[in-house]
Amino acid sequence: MDTEALPDITTRDDLERALRRFYRAAFADPLIGPFFTEVARLDLEAHLPRITDFWESALLRTAAYRGNALAPHAALHAVAPLTAAHFGRWVQLWRATLDGRHAGPVTERAKDRSQRIAAAMLRRLDAGDTGGGTGGFVPLSAVRLASGH
Template sequence: MKEIESRADIALLVNTFYGEIRKEPFIGPIFNKHIAEEQWPKHLETLTDFWETNLFGIAKFKGNPTLKHFNVDKNLPHGIKQEHFGKWLELWFQTIDKLFVGELAHKAKEASRRMAHGQFMAVWNNRENSKTAF
């Protein structure tokens, strides 16, 4: 196994991971419902930019992941659950472990853990009933 050293490595990680996500029975349908087949190449490129920015500090990513998650949650009648983010993390970690080792592989895991928690909390706090329901 090798370390994450380049954009090509990140692209391999992102493409492998989302190939698995799309087939996964619990969260795959969410992604497949919200991203049309013809949108996937652009989406994967954007996600590669996102991770290149996060792992290498190269400012390429432009976007608002939180707004995207708000919209998906709204389209699923507020159906995004913490378990969805947990499954995402599980598959992300498995994919990293299958392909890479080293400091940036570890950084990708730690960053994803923080992001998953932050995105779920943002989604939860954006819901109208979040102030009263648990």
């Protein structure tokens, strides 16, 4: 596929559409879906404006997001521990959501940022564990996505 023909992420609407696609995949995913649907019982319509603010601030350099992204994940982790496999799958689904639909510097920053966010959250959540570290987190740039997974 010619990635030069694909649009970059340039607007809040681009982000919202990508996030809706991502959450459809995440909710249906057998590994991380239960965190959204059963543990957090995430109301997507209530969550979407806030998570769009987060990504808009991170990627389009706005000041839309005011909050602590780690706090809800820490609360979730206290109920059902989040592992390297969960964060890895989150990154994998986010990258797959963007690939084939967007290309350009902001899109690449979105993919890179997701990996850094996942590693940082995992590191901070694991800080209280006796093992510490990254729990075996493997950068997903080294993982090849198989079709349909």
